[in-house]
Structure formats: C-alpha cells, structure tokens
Amino acid sequence: MKKCGNLKIDTENILPIIKQWLYSDKEIFLRELISNGCDAIHKCKVLKDHEKLSIENSSFRIDLTIDKEKKTLTFSDTGLGMSAEEIEKYIAQLAFSGAKEFLSKYKTEKEQDQIIGHFGLGFYSAYMVADKVSIDSLSYVPEAEPALWSCDGSSSYELEKGTRTSRGTAITLHISSEAEEFLEETRINTLLQKYCGFLPVPIYLNGKQINAKEPLWLKNSADCTDKEYIDFYHQLYPLEPDPIFWIHLNVDYPFNLKGILYFPKITGRFDWNQNTIKLFCNRVYVSDNCKDVLPDYLMILRGAIDSPDIPLNVSRSTLQVDRTVRQLSQHISKKVSDRLLSLYTTNRERFIQTWPDIEWIIKLGILQDDKWYERLKSLLIWQQTNKDWTTVEEYIERNRLSHENKIFYVSQEHSHSHILDLYQAKGMEVLYAPSPIDNHLMSFLESKLDKISFQRIDGALDETILDKTREHTLLDTEGRTEAAKIADFIRSKLQIEHLEVEAKSLVNDTVPALLVIDEHMRRMRETMALTKQSFNLPSKNTFVVNTNNKLVQKAYQLETKEPELAKELIHHIYELSLLSQKELAPEALSSFILRSNRVLEKMADFCP
Numbered sequence: 006m007k008k009c010g011n012l013k014i015d016t017e018n019i020l021p022i023i024k025q026w027l028y029s030d031k032e033i034f035l036r037e038l039i040s041n042g043c044d045a046i047h048k049c050k051v052l053k054d055h056e057k058l059s060i061e062n063s064s065f066r067i068d069l070t071i072d073k074e075k076k077t078l079t080f081s082d083t084g085l086g087m088s089a090e091e092i093e094k095y096i097a098q099l100a101f102s103g104a105k106e107f108l109s110k111y112k113t114e115k116e117q118d119q120i121i122g123h124f125g126l127g128f129y130s131a132y133m134v135a136d137k138v139s140i141d142s143l144s145y146v147p148e149a150e151p152a153l154w155s156c157d158g159s160s161s162y163e164l165e166k167g168t169r170t171s172r173g174t175a176i177t178l179h180i181s182s183e184a185e186e187f188l189e190e191t192r193i194n195t196l197l198q199k200y201c202g203f204l205p206v207p208i209y210l211n212g213k214q215i216n217a218k219e220p221l222w223l224k225n226s227a228d229c230t231d232k233e234y235i236d237f238y239h240q241l242y243p244l245e246p247d248p249i250f251w252i253h254l255n256v257d258y259p260f261n262l263k264g265i266l267y268f269p270k271i272t273g274r275f276d277w278n279q280n281t282i283k284l285f286c287n288r289v290y291v292s293d294n295c296k297d298v299l300p301d302y303l304m305i306l307r308g309a310i311d312s313p314d315i316p317l318n319v320s321r322s323t324l325q326v327d328r329t330v331r332q333l334s335q336h337i338s339k340k341v342s343d344r345l346l347s348l349y350t351t352n353r354e355r356f357i358q359t360w361p362d363i364e365w366i367i368k369l370g371i372l373q374d375d376k377w378y379e380r381l382k383s384l385l386i387w388q389q390t391n392k393d394w395t396t397v398e399e400y401i402e403r404n405r406l407s408h409e410n411k412i413f414y415v416s417q418e419h420s421h422s423h424i425l426d427l428y429q430a431k432g433m434e435v436l437y438a439p440s441p442i443d444n445h446l447m448s449f450l451e452s453k454l455d456k457i458s459f460q461r462i463d464g465a466l467d468e469t470i471l472d473k474t475r476e477h478t479l480l481d482t483e484g485r486t487e488a489a490k491i492a493d494f495i496r497s498k499l500q501i502e503h504l505e506v507e508a509k510s511l512v513n514d515t516v517p518a519l520l521v522i523d524e525h526m527r528r529m530r531e532t533m534a535l536t537k538q539s540f541n542l543p544s545k546n547t548f549v550v551n552t553n554n555k556l557v558q559k560a561y562q563l564e565t566k567e568p569e570l571a572k573e574l575i576h577h578i579y580e581l582s583l584l585s586q587k588e589l590a591p592e593a594l595s596s597f598i599l600r601s602n603r604v605l606e607k608m609a610d611f612c613p
C-alpha cells in the first residue's frame with residue numbers, strides 16, 4: 006500500500022528543543038531580539054523609499070529597559086510593528102520568517118543584504134531566559150489596532166487588544182529565576198557592546214545610547230586616516246599595542262564582503278588556535294570563530310569581517326563550509342599577500358623592521374599554501390651574520406663562485422661562534438635561521454629549488470674552512486700521516502662509542518676543535534623534539550680537532566710525560582666544543598665543572 010503524508014510537528018516538544026539545542030549560548034537571545042528590531046526598522050526605511058510611509062529617520066531607535074522589581078527586560082523598537090493577524094502569522098507560526106515574505110515584495114539587491122533574519126526561529130530564543138514573553142505591537146498601517154500577544158512557553162498563547170499608541174513593537178521578557186543575571190545593567194551593557202556595537206540603529210539601555218559609532222569597515226578606505234584605523238583597532242582590542250599595518254577589504258563580486266584585517270604586534274608567545282577576528286553578518290556580531298573563512302596561517306591576524314554571504318547555520322554561531330567560504334578564504338589570502346608584496350617593493354626598510362611580526366605568517370603560508378608560496382617567494386628574506394638582509398636567490402648569485410648552490414646558516418646568534426670564526430676568517434656569508442619553523446622551511450625550499458642545499462655551519466666539514474697548505478701529509482715509517490696519528494691519539498683518549506674522530510688543518514689556529522653534526526639527522530631530531538615524539542634517533546657526529554691549534558699539539562706532546570693530564574685535556578676540549586654547540590647534556594655539566602677545576606689546578610702547578 007502506498008501512502009503520502011505531511012510530517013507533523015508536535016508543538017509541545019519544539020520549544021524545549023529550541024531552548025536546549027538550537028543556540029550555543031543563552032546570551033544569544035539578545036542578539037536575536039535586537040536583530041528583529043533592526044529588521045523592523047529597516048523595513049520601515051524600505052517602505053519609506055517606496056513611498057508607502059512618511060516618517061522622520063531620526064525617530065528610529067531601539068530601547069532596552071530593565072525592571073528589576075517586575076523582573077522584566079523589554080525591547081521596544083520604532084519599526085513597522087505587527088497587527089494581530091501578523092503576530093499570528095509570523096510569531097505563532099514557527100519557522101516562518103516575515104523577512105523572506107517582505108523581501109519578495111520589495112526586492113532589490115541592496116535591501117536583501119541588510120535584512121538579518123531569515124530562518125523564522127530567532128524570536129523563540131527568548132524562552133532560553135524567560136518564563137513568559139509578551140508582544141505589544143502597533144502596525145504602521147493607518148487605523149491599525151494595537152495587539153497584545155503573550156505566551157508562557159507552552160504551545161498555547163493569548164492574543165488581545167494591546168495598549169501601544171505609537172508605531173512599533175515592545176517585547177517583554179519575564180526573566181526566569183535561573184537567568185537573573187540578565188537583569189543586571191552591566192551584563193546587558195557588555196552584551197550589547199559585543200553583539201550590537203555596530204548596528205545601524207541607535208540602541209539605548211535604560212536611556213543611555215550604546216552604539217554611537219559607524220563601523221570603520223563601511224567607510225571608503227581612501228577616506229580613512231591612520232588614526233581612525235588605529236582607534237578602531239583599540240575599540241576592538243582595548244588592551245593591545247598598536248597594530249603594525251592593516252588591509253581594508255571591500256568586495257562586491259562574486260560575494261559581498263567588507264572588513265579590516267590588522268597585523269598585530271607580536272608580544273611573547275602567540276596562539277595560532279586563538280580566534281581573534283570578529284565575524285559580523287550585516288553589522289551584527291556573529292562569532293569569533295573565523296576558522297575556514299581564513300586559511301590557518303592567517304589566524305594570527307586581528308580585525309573584523311562583515312559579510313551577508315557567509316553561510317551561517319540557524320543559530321548563526323557556526324558556518325557551513327561551502328564554495329563561497331573557500332572563495333572568501335582565497336580572496337583574503339590574495340589580498341594579504343598583495344599588501345605584503347607592496348610593502349616589500351615600496352618600502353623594504355619598513356618591511357625588514359616589521360619582519361619579526363610577519364615572518365611567521367609568511368613562512369607558515371609558504372609551507373601550507375602553494376599559491377601563497379608562488380606569490381611571496383621573492384620576499385622571503387634572511388638576516389646574515391653581518392646584519393645585512395638577503396633572499397636565497399641573491400645569496401646564491403653572490404656566492405656562485407665560492408660555494409655554488411650551498412647556503413650556510415647558524416641557528417642562533419650566540420652559539421657556534423667558534424665555528425663562525427672559521428667561516429668569517431674566509432669572508433663567507435652565513436645566514437641566521439633562528440625560528441623553529443626554519444628547519445621545515447629549508448627542507449621545503451630544497452625540494453622546490455633545483456639543487457640548492459642549506460647547511461648549518463656545523464652540518465659538515467666544508468672544504469672552504471680547511472687550510473690545505475698546512476696539512477700534515479708526510480708519511481712516517483709505518484705509512485701514517487701526522488694527522489692520522491693525532492686522530493688515533495684523540496680516539497684512544499676519548500673512547501666514545503659511535504663518535505668519529507678526525508684531525509684537520511683548519512683556517513683559524515685559535516679553534517681547538519669542533520663537532521660536526523650530520524645535517525639530515527639533526528633536522529630530523531629537532532623536528533621530532535618539536536612534535537614531542539620520543540623516538541631516540543642515533544646521532545652521527547664527528548669530532549674534528551685542529552692540527553694547527555696549540556692546545557691540541559700540547560696535549561699530543563704531553564702523552565709521553567703526563568698521559569693522565571693529556572686525557573683530561575682532550576676530554577675537556579671535546580666537552581668545550583659540545584658546550585659551545587649547545588650539545589652538552591645537562592647531566593654532564595657537573596662532571597665538566599669538576600674536570601675544569603682539576604685541569605686548572607694542574608695548570609697552576611706549572612706556574613712558579
């Protein structure tokens with residue numbers, strides 16, 4: 006048997022569902038009721054434009070009044086009002102939005118953009134905080150009768166002749182005992198600032214106006230001064246230092262979007278998961294959750310985005326990710342990259358100054374988004390140890406003859422100084438790569454750019470820091486060079502498993518030794534540490550002693566007369582190189598200090 010039917014809703018059950026599940030936060034009732042008042046006023050303006058109504062714009066306002074004794078909160082607007090029939094049609098019929106009906110009658114693109122409601126449910130959010138709600142309304146239609154509707158949250162309501170004498174609607178919430186916080190003026194004031202601070206209609210709380218300012222994003226960027234941008238930033242984030250620069254967004258096609266994005270000054274650590282951009286829909290604050298509207302690497306930006314085209318769910322607090330959202334995200338990414346490029350090309354000095362605040366965005370974007378990489382690869386700059394700034398391409402070009410396609414770097418300014426001395430002795434350029442993301446970035450660039458490789462200055466023993474003219478190449482009777490014998494001697498004194506030992510002629514005599522840490526293994530180890538993986542990678546280190554260094558030569562000569570002291574010295578030289586390369590384990594520090602004292606005592610013995 007085949008049967009067709011219509012789904013039925015049991016009205017007894019629908020209100021509890023709205024109360025408990027539809028809205029994430031109780032406070033949202035405020036946004037919903039004010040939005041309704043705004044819509045009602047906007048509709049009046051449309052009727053006025055269509056010459057159906059003659060009134061002064063100055064009469065438009067929404068008033069909130071708290072009556073603590075009666076435990077009521079009243080929203081009164083001077084909008085178009087409702088007749089008894091309209092209340093039955095729009096309010097008593099759930100999920101029927103008068104907004105849609107109105108728009109189909111008076112439809113123009115402009116008006117569509119400005120009406121907030123469209124689901125036909127928002128009014129019922131009042132029952133999250135109220136036991137009973139009444140509506141006293143007078144329609145704009147000449148000779149209309151006021152209507153008074155009230156409902157205690159059950160499925161029945163009362164409708165009678167109202168008392169209102171002026172056009173508009175007053176909605177009174179009899180606040181429930183669990184929601185008495187909403188009878189506090191300060192609480193309501195804070196919520197009004199948050200949700201309604203930028204609404205186009207004046208809103209008053211107990212007679213005081215809340216929202217005096219037009220949102221700056223609506224103004225033409227050519228008419229905004231720096232001061233206005235900075236003041237607006239402080240209005241959104243009162244405790245933050247001044248932003249470094251900003252981008253004014255204004256798109257009409259293929260979607261409608263306005264907003265201002267700020268690059269914040271980075272102070273201390275920042276949280277990429279923190280939602281800091283405020284999302285608005287027709288000037289109503291919707292959420293701090295801009296995830297998906299912005300790519301991850303831009304989550305650190307601040308500011309406001311206002312778009313009627315962001316597809317919100319019924320509760321208006323989360324978005325549905327669809328094609329528009331993805332387009333929006335790509336558009337914003339393009340705008341931000343254009344801004345960075347223009348700063349780099351027009352004012353490289355300022356770009357460099359702001360680098361500490363923007364480098365994370367640029368680098369993370371390069372790793373996460375190929376289009377971003379293509380657009381911004383030319384402005385990825387690195388500071389050199391001589392304090393100049395360079396791009397990889399410029400570096401490669403300058404050093405083509407001395408070390409083709411190889412880029413030398415150090416991770417930190419104050420570590421590796423003994424090795425840096427060797428490079429500087431040969432006038433070689435070394436970059437700083439201090440941030441934790443640089444490891445990934447260098448591996449990424451190696452995969453993108455043909456043949457280039459990054460090498461930390463202790464990542465391999467580069468030919469350029471060897472002095473071949475002073476190499477000990479003479480063979481003894483057993484066919485061994487002096488350097489090989491020194492290496493054997495060091496190995497026998499250290500006796501450290503898996504540690505390679507070499508003796509080389511280095512360009513700078515004052516450096517006794519250095520530790521060569523395999524570049525590839527070290528990067529893997531650091532990545533694992535960053536991602537908190539505990540797998541213990543074997544290290545692949547080579548201890549290189551300098552055959553031109555006096556201390557190394559002395560220790561070698563001491564072997565016959567004072568073998569114990571020679572051993573102490575070699576261990577000491579080894580641990581000093583670990584220390585200067587930040588490789589000395591914390592638990593080895595106390596034995597290092599004890600040995601230092603013993604060695605110094607011995608030295609003192611030699612003094613007269």
Ligand SMILES: Nc1ncnc2c1ncn2[C@@H]1O[C@H](COP(=O)(O)OP(=O)(O)OP(=O)(O)O)[C@@H](O)[C@H]1O
Nearest residue numbers: 041045095102103104122123124125126127128174
């Ligand atoms: N203050 C008001 N003045 C005039 N009409 C109102 C007022 N409040 C509500 N209405 C009418 O009741 C309808 C239903 O309101 P409700 O808040 O439930 O849904 P909505 O605003 O249409 O959509 P949404 O659920 O997206 O907010 C509105 O579309 C409007 O026609």
